Structures are given as structure tokens and as C-alpha cells.
Amino acid sequence: MTNNSNNYFSSDFKLGILGGGQLGKMLLYETRKFDIHTKVLEASKEAPCRIACDEFVLGSLMDFDAVYNFGKQVDVLTIEIENINLDALEKLEEEGIKVYPPTKALRTIQNKATQKLFYTDNNVPTADFSRFAYASEIEDAIENGGLELPFVWKAAQFGYDGQGVKVVRSIDDLKELPVGECIAEKMIPFKHELAVIVVRSVSGEVVTYPVVEMEFHPEANQVEYVICPARIDKIVAQKATEIALKVSEEIGHVGILAVEMFQTQEDEILVNEVAPRPHNSGHYSIEASYTNQFEQHIRAILDLPLGKTDSKVAGIMVNLVGADGYTGEVVYENIAEIMAMDGVTPHIYGKKQTRPFRKMGHVTIVDEDIDEARRVAQKVKETIKVISK
Amino acid sequence: MTNNSNNYFSSDFKLGILGGGQLGKMLLYETRKFDIHTKVLEASKEAPCRIACDEFVLGSLMDFDAVYNFGKQVDVLTIEIENINLDALEKLEEEGIKVYPPTKALRTIQNKATQKLFYTDNNVPTADFSRFAYASEIEDAIENGGLELPFVWKAAQFGYDGQGVKVVRSIDDLKELPVGECIAEKMIPFKHELAVIVVRSVSGEVVTYPVVEMEFHPEANQVEYVICPARIDKIVAQKATEIALKVSEEIGHVGILAVEMFQTQEDEILVNEVAPRPHNSGHYSIEASYTNQFEQHIRAILDLPLGKTDSKVAGIMVNLVGADGYTGEVVYENIAEIMAMDGVTPHIYGKKQTRPFRKMGHVTIVDEDIDEARRVAQKVKETIKVISK
Structure with missing residues (x-):
């Protein structure tokens, strides 16, 4: 536990966020809840984080000077996207800025070839x-x-x-x-695609969220539902959690690490890839968990005690993507109809233009009974449509 | 259900909020979730709503011109505090701006003498x-x-x-x-102080939240805990809900109406007072309910379908007030310690200066077991202290 946690809740402390997209926007709900002063660096002035942060700075995340100069003005620096100029981060770290996740972890993850080699070097099962x-x-x-x-x-x-x-x-x-x-x-002909979110705080406290399952559309081969908890054997869930913890420890991240895995036909677990930040597979946690992934990330990087990761209720997430054949100013057809269903919460990302398969938002469905949540999720998917005017 | 709900989720629509305080800040989390364009009128530029709204306008809520001119620039107008220039609101209503709650309801409520007379005129039991x-x-x-x-x-x-x-x-x-x-x-020597939140949408859909109980400190005679659900007899809870519904119907509000009541020693229910907006007695809903009161208020005033009001888990709220004897720059002593307890979420309002008994935030404690939540709530109260540097 941190000795100076009070510092975060004062006006002197500044948290920098690299990236001003939707994940950053959801992080900002939590920083506002704790009244933490935030500063965001982002290349697009139309980005979702433009409002809700205390200070918004326009600049490219891949530009050394933009990242370096931004970082010098904050106490702790975190990310909402991996595509960052890592040389600037490294220099900031050397100069005493706290960067979480650490640059070393980001170097392992940012390049997917490097990431894969890392798994084989560390005996982490992967395809x-x-x-x-x-x-x-x-x-x-x-x-x-x-x-x-x-x-x-x-x-x-x-x-x-x-x-x-x-x-x-x-x-x-x-x-x-x-x-x-x-x-x-x-290609892995997997039984399930699974994910485990591991959270590690600055001082090394580690917690894991329940294993979630990505359910695929039987024909389209696209993820349709992220389901928590995964409807899998306990032994498999335990294996997945252990492997996620091993990856987390080897990578040495701080904050959220989302570990995506395949469960093979033989119930082997293979690590697919990881993300060192709040992740789509954890969005369900806003409505379903005792502590959502965004609050948890903030707790971890500020070295506050980590929150309870259990679920209050079963949670299912459906991504809202632009319907095929529609490009232009977005319309959320039948959004009122899905809001009339029990336990349904839409999250609208605020992108003004839709195009086929663009991520425009997500919908969470919660219920005490996972089967009922799954039925409602299907109704949600069949009802709402992201089209253009 | 509204026929043009899509309008709210587009950049043309503007929601005006009168008042930029902490309740407004919590409303803004929800408008951001739905990507609704917001405009806030508030007299203090240091107000919590300064950030997170799309447009912030400085001006007094009691000033006719400030309120009127602000109102002309939005499509729907709501409040986060009752102390508003009602003549301006009335004129806006006459000119076609949607004002929720309606001015008529606010006229009944704003003056407490008028409010009391309203109860007796309408056979609502009151002291x-x-x-x-x-x-x-x-x-x-x-x-x-x-x-x-x-x-x-x-x-x-x-x-x-x-x-x-x-x-x-x-x-x-x-x-x-x-x-x-x-x-x-x-003076009513009551057994319990209770509250029921009633929500009414523009088109008349009505839902109620479970009855909550305010537990008082045995000596100090101050509310210490807001507990959901109230630990009272079912018949009494039903009676309280019925009376709250009657008040809601007679007043003709739109949005949240928090009805505070006394349960007398003889199990009579007497209405104490009401608030036509999100209310302290509903803060527990952020963590405990399927639909929190702020999202629910937005749904109601935009005539979207109302959400499920059941609780996922038991919830207890503790107000964070400035400790006696401390005035100056605020420090949240032992905040990390309470965050280490299961199911505990602090909400820091962001006021930089504390003074004795000033409302500086609140803490929610949730658990499947209400008795366990109550035990943790007591530990929270005994641990955190709002003091000055």
C-alpha cells in the first residue's frame, strides 16, 4: 500500500494519459470519481477525451518531442493505446517520470513478432x-x-x-x-477463445478477473459476445488463469494486462496476444464487477490497493459495429427498444460517422442468471442496428 | 416509448443542465456514456461540472436573463438543484423548450411552506x-x-x-x-427515516427504487448510513412506496423524485420533503443498482424507456463530511486503507477546501450480504477522516 496516497487526491498531482480515444474516455470517468487531475495527449481534436480531462494537448503519440514534452509535465504517465513513441517514454522514465506500464513491457508487446518470440523464450504456450x-x-x-x-x-x-x-x-x-x-x-481450430485480465500494482499486488469467453458467430467467424464468466470447465479456467499470471509476471507490466488465449480441442491453453491497458474483453466489468477495469487500472498505476474483481452478476458484452452497406452520419436504430430490455446499458462512443464494421460503441447485458443474460444479448444483437442517415 | 429517440444520440440535440455542482457532475458521466451533447449553466467557474460538459456557461441560476438566454439554446432543460429562477423557466416552457421537471412541479417544491400546504391539500400524510x-x-x-x-x-x-x-x-x-x-x-419521534426514489418519464412510465433507510448516530442524531434495502417490515415498505407514488402523481414531476419520509413509532408514514432531481439517498445506486439514479434521470427526461431499479447487491452509503476542527486545504486521511476493504468505492467531489461538516464526497459499500456491508461501512466510517493540511 502506498504511503502517500493522499497526494493523488490533491490539485498538485497530475496524471498523464497517452491517447484520447474511447478507452481514455472511460478511464476519465474514474479519474473524475476520484477527482484526479488529468492531462491527455492525442492527435485528433475530435477525440472522445477532448472533454472530461482537465487539460487536452494536441500532438502525435508517435512523435518523440510531443510525447517527451507532454510527459515532463505530469507525475504519472499511462496509456490507452500501445502505439506510442517508446524512445520518448524510455527517456522520461530515466528522468524520473513514473511510466505505467513500463517502457520495457511495452517494447515486448508493441511489436507482435517480438511478443511471440517473448512467449517462446519464456515457455509460454502459443501457436x-x-x-x-x-x-x-x-x-x-x-x-x-x-x-x-x-x-x-x-x-x-x-x-x-x-x-x-x-x-x-x-x-x-x-x-x-x-x-x-x-x-x-x-491456425488453431479452438474450442473457445478466452481472456483473463490480470492487474498488477506498482508495489506488486496482483489480482485476476474471472475468465471470459468470446462466443463466435457460427458462420461469420466473428466475435459476437464476450461472456463473464466463461462457460467452461473449472480446471480449464484455472489453467488459463495460471498462464495469464505467468505472462503477467514475465512481462512485468503495471496496470491492466488483458491476456487473450485459445482453448484448443485438447483443452490446451495457447496465448494469442496481450494488451497492457483496459481492453474490450473487460468492458462488461463496468456493469457486472465490484471494481471495473478502468478504476482498477487507476488503482494499480497510482499504487492504491486493488479492488475486488468478483462479479455482482453475470455480464455479457456485445460490440456495436457499423452495419455493412452504411457509410455516413450515424443513426442508432432501435436504441430505445434495447434500453427497454432489463439490464441493458448501451455505451455510445461518440463517433459521428459510421462505416462498415467500425467500432461505434458496445452494449452490456447483466443478469443474475447467465442464460437469461445470453438470451437478452441475442435480442439486443437482433434489434439494434448502426446505420447512416 | 419515444418515437424519435435517435435524435438524442446525434450532434444536433442539446441537453441543458441548470447547476454545475456534484450532482451535475455525476449526471455528466451518464450523458457521456450515451454521447449526449450537454451545456451547463453555473455561477461558479470552480464548479465540478466545469469539465466533462460540452459547453460551460457562467451565470446565476436565480437571474432571469441568465436562465432564459441559456434555456433558449438547448432542446431539453433539466436541473441539479431546485434554486432556480422559475419565471424564466416558465417563459421557456411557454416558448416550447422542454423543461423537466416542469416549472409547476418546481413551484410546489421550491418553497417549503408551499410544499407542506400541497401535502395537506392533497391528503398526503405529513407532520x-x-x-x-x-x-x-x-x-x-x-x-x-x-x-x-x-x-x-x-x-x-x-x-x-x-x-x-x-x-x-x-x-x-x-x-x-x-x-x-x-x-x-x-417533531416526529420516528422509528426510521426512509426514502423512496420515484422516476417518471415524459410519456408517463413510472418506476420506483427499493425503500432505503437512513440510520442515525445514536447520540449525534445525524444520518450516518443510507442503507438499501431498508431493514423494515414489508408492509411498511409497501406503504412507503404507495405514498411516494401518490406524491409523485400529484406533483407531476418528470425525472427523479426523491421522497423522504418518517416511519413513526406507530408505523405511520409521514412525508418529510421531496427533491425533484437525483438525490443523496440514491447515490448507493451507482454501485448497487441495475440502473443508477443519474442514468435513470436522463432516461426519464429524454423519454427513453426506464431501466430496471432492482439492486444487484446490498448497498450502503456514507457521506464524507469535513471533520470538526479542520478548515483549509483538504486531505483524505486513510483513503487508501478504506480502498483496501472489499466493495468500497470513494467518490471525491473535488472541493479543494474543507470545513467542519462540509460535504466533500461519499463512499459506497456493496456486498451480497447486507450485514457484512453494514460492518464494512462502520469500518469505513471509523477509518477515513476528512481533515486539512
Whole structure:
């Protein structure tokens, strides 16, 4: 427990947040609850964090000077997105600014090839993969027999929102890939995709949230529901939690670490990837958990005691994405209809323009009974539609 | 259900909030969640709503022009405090601005003498009282035998935060009273003080929250805990809910109406007073309820379907007030210690200066077991202290 926690609740202390997107916006609810002074750096002046922070600074997160100069003006620095200039962070750390997660952890995670190598180096189970400096090398590898179709292509850097990941089934598919550094990962015919959020405070207190399950649409192969708790065997849940804790310890993050995993047909657990910040798989916690992931991240990076991670009720999250075929000024069709259903809370991210599959918000459904929550979640999904005017 | 609910979730719609205090700040969390454009009128530029609203306008809520000009720029107007220029509101209503709660309801409530007369006119049970145009008339009434000591003096207008209410036990106590319009109310030796939050939407949907109980300190005679659900007989809870519903219907509010009541030694229910806005007795709902009172108020005034009012878990609220003997820059002593307790969430209002008994925040304690929540609440109260540097 921190000895000077009172400092955070005074006007002298400043928390810097790198990134002003939707995750930052949800972090800001919690900083306001605790009356913590915040300063946000973000490249877009239309960003959701523009309001609700105490100070908003325009600047690129990839620009050394922008990040460095911003960081010098705060006491603790955190992130809401991984794509940050890490050299600037490192220099800030050297000069005594508290950076959480630490730059070292971000270096491991930011590049997906580095992240995968880290798993194999540390005996963390993960899907087999090959690393390529250029996408053009992939075709050679296939011809040499060094790589088999199908596989999952992942850009090594700067993927977001489903971009940067593609299933490659034929040589033809290769033509559409960007040219840069990438990995080719063995496709895992998994039983479930799972995630565990691990939280680690500055002084080393560690807690985990219950295992959540991503339920996929049987045909579209897209995540439809994030379900807490996962409807899986206890032994598997325990294994997943242990592996998430091992990853957390090896990476040495501070704050939230969301660990995404596959449960194979043989009930093996393979780590897919991690995010060192509040994560989509933890959004359910706002309505369902004793302590939501955003408050928990703040507690962790300010070295306050961590909160209880249990759920009050079962929680299911549905992402609100732009419907296919609609581009333009957004309309949330039937939003009143879903709000009439018990235990349903929409979160609207405030993007004015929709386009196919753009993340526009999410909806949480909570109920004492997980099966009832699942039924309502399906009704929500069938009712609301994100279209354009 | 509204037919044009989509309008609220677009950039054209503007919600005006009169008052920029702590209640407004908590309302703003919800408007941000739904991405509703907000505009706040408030006299103090240091107010908690200064950030998190889309537009902040400096101006007095009692000034006709300030309120009128502000109101003309929004589509729906609501309040976070009752002390508003009602003539301006009335004119805005006449000119087509949607004002919720309606001015008529506010006229009934704003003046406590009018509010009491309203109860007797509408057969709502309430403590006996006398009304005085000037406090100086009280002494005559006592001498004439028209009023007996002790009684509860209440200022007819503009009381806040426990000011404007005093127990008068002797002729000497009269000297300390302000001169203006007031009421003298019979002291009720109540068993419990209870409150019920009733919510009414524009189109008339009505829901109630569970009855809550204010537990008093046995010696200090101050509310120590707001407890949901109240630990009272079901029949009494039902009676309290029915009376709250009757008051709600007669007053014709839209949005939250918090109805405070006494349960007498004979299990009679007497209405004490009401507040037509989110209320201290409903703060527990942020952590404990399926739909918190702030989201519910927004749903009601935008004519969206009302949310489920049940609790996920038992909730207890403790007010954080400045400790006696401390004035100056605030320090929250032992805040980390209470955050280490299960299910404890502090809400810090962000006032930089503390003084004896000033409301500086509140703490919510939730648990599946109400008795455990009560034990933790006591530990919280014994641990945290709001002092000065």
C-alpha cells in the first residue's frame, strides 16, 4: 500500500494519459470519481477525451518531442493505446517520470513478432509461427515448404480494430497483404477463445478477473459476445488463469494486462496476444464487477490497493459495429427498444460517422442468471442496428 | 416509448443542465456514456461540472436573463438543484423548450411552506406545521399557545446541506434563526427515516427504487448510513412506496423524485420533503443498482424507456463530511486503507477546501450480504477522516 496516497487526491498531482480515444474516455470517468487531475495527449481534436480531462494537448503519440514534452509535465504517465513513441517514454522514465506500464513491457508487446518470440523464450504456450521482415518473403516460404496454408497473417506493428489480422487461405490472398514486417501463425481450430485480465500494482499486488469467453458467430467467424464468466470447465479456467499470471509476471507490466488465449480441442491453453491497458474483453466489468477495469487500472498505476474483481452478476458484452452497406452520419436504430430490455446499458462512443464494421460503441447485458443474460444479448444483437442517415 | 429517440444520440440535440455542482457532475458521466451533447449553466467557474460538459456557461441560476438566454439554446432543460429562477423557466416552457421537471412541479417544491400546504391539500400524510411570514412571529405564536416547544424550524426557501433546518428547544434558540419566511414543524419521534426514489418519464412510465433507510448516530442524531434495502417490515415498505407514488402523481414531476419520509413509532408514514432531481439517498445506486439514479434521470427526461431499479447487491452509503476542527486545504486521511476493504468505492467531489461538516464526497459499500456491508461501512466510517493540511 502506498504511503502517500493522499497526494493523488490533491490539485498538485497530475496524471498523464497517452491517447484520447474511447478507452481514455472511460478511464476519465474514474479519474473524475476520484477527482484526479488529468492531462491527455492525442492527435485528433475530435477525440472522445477532448472533454472530461482537465487539460487536452494536441500532438502525435508517435512523435518523440510531443510525447517527451507532454510527459515532463505530469507525475504519472499511462496509456490507452500501445502505439506510442517508446524512445520518448524510455527517456522520461530515466528522468524520473513514473511510466505505467513500463517502457520495457511495452517494447515486448508493441511489436507482435517480438511478443511471440517473448512467449517462446519464456515457455509460454502459443501457436507456432514464422516471422517475416517483408510480406513478400511469405510466398517463398510457402514454395519452399516452410509454411503451410491456411495461416493467420498478422502485421507486426500498429494493427487496430481487426485490421492487421487476416486469414490467408490461398496464394491469391497474399496479394492483399501490406508489405511490412509480419508473422504467419498456425491456425488453431479452438474450442473457445478466452481472456483473463490480470492487474498488477506498482508495489506488486496482483489480482485476476474471472475468465471470459468470446462466443463466435457460427458462420461469420466473428466475435459476437464476450461472456463473464466463461462457460467452461473449472480446471480449464484455472489453467488459463495460471498462464495469464505467468505472462503477467514475465512481462512485468503495471496496470491492466488483458491476456487473450485459445482453448484448443485438447483443452490446451495457447496465448494469442496481450494488451497492457483496459481492453474490450473487460468492458462488461463496468456493469457486472465490484471494481471495473478502468478504476482498477487507476488503482494499480497510482499504487492504491486493488479492488475486488468478483462479479455482482453475470455480464455479457456485445460490440456495436457499423452495419455493412452504411457509410455516413450515424443513426442508432432501435436504441430505445434495447434500453427497454432489463439490464441493458448501451455505451455510445461518440463517433459521428459510421462505416462498415467500425467500432461505434458496445452494449452490456447483466443478469443474475447467465442464460437469461445470453438470451437478452441475442435480442439486443437482433434489434439494434448502426446505420447512416 | 419515444418515437424519435435517435435524435438524442446525434450532434444536433442539446441537453441543458441548470447547476454545475456534484450532482451535475455525476449526471455528466451518464450523458457521456450515451454521447449526449450537454451545456451547463453555473455561477461558479470552480464548479465540478466545469469539465466533462460540452459547453460551460457562467451565470446565476436565480437571474432571469441568465436562465432564459441559456434555456433558449438547448432542446431539453433539466436541473441539479431546485434554486432556480422559475419565471424564466416558465417563459421557456411557454416558448416550447422542454423543461423537466416542469416549472409547476418546481413551484410546489421550491418553497417549503408551499410544499407542506400541497401535502395537506392533497391528503398526503405529513407532520403538523405552522407557517410564518417572518421568524419574529414565532415567539408570539408560542406565547399565545399556538405553537409548542420543541419544534423543527425550516426556512421556506434556499436551504441546502442541512442549513435551513434547526431544532428549536427553547425561546433562546429563536434568536439564532434567520428572519425570513419559515415553517415550524412538529417533531416526529420516528422509528426510521426512509426514502423512496420515484422516476417518471415524459410519456408517463413510472418506476420506483427499493425503500432505503437512513440510520442515525445514536447520540449525534445525524444520518450516518443510507442503507438499501431498508431493514423494515414489508408492509411498511409497501406503504412507503404507495405514498411516494401518490406524491409523485400529484406533483407531476418528470425525472427523479426523491421522497423522504418518517416511519413513526406507530408505523405511520409521514412525508418529510421531496427533491425533484437525483438525490443523496440514491447515490448507493451507482454501485448497487441495475440502473443508477443519474442514468435513470436522463432516461426519464429524454423519454427513453426506464431501466430496471432492482439492486444487484446490498448497498450502503456514507457521506464524507469535513471533520470538526479542520478548515483549509483538504486531505483524505486513510483513503487508501478504506480502498483496501472489499466493495468500497470513494467518490471525491473535488472541493479543494474543507470545513467542519462540509460535504466533500461519499463512499459506497456493496456486498451480497447486507450485514457484512453494514460492518464494512462502520469500518469505513471509523477509518477515513476528512481533515486539512
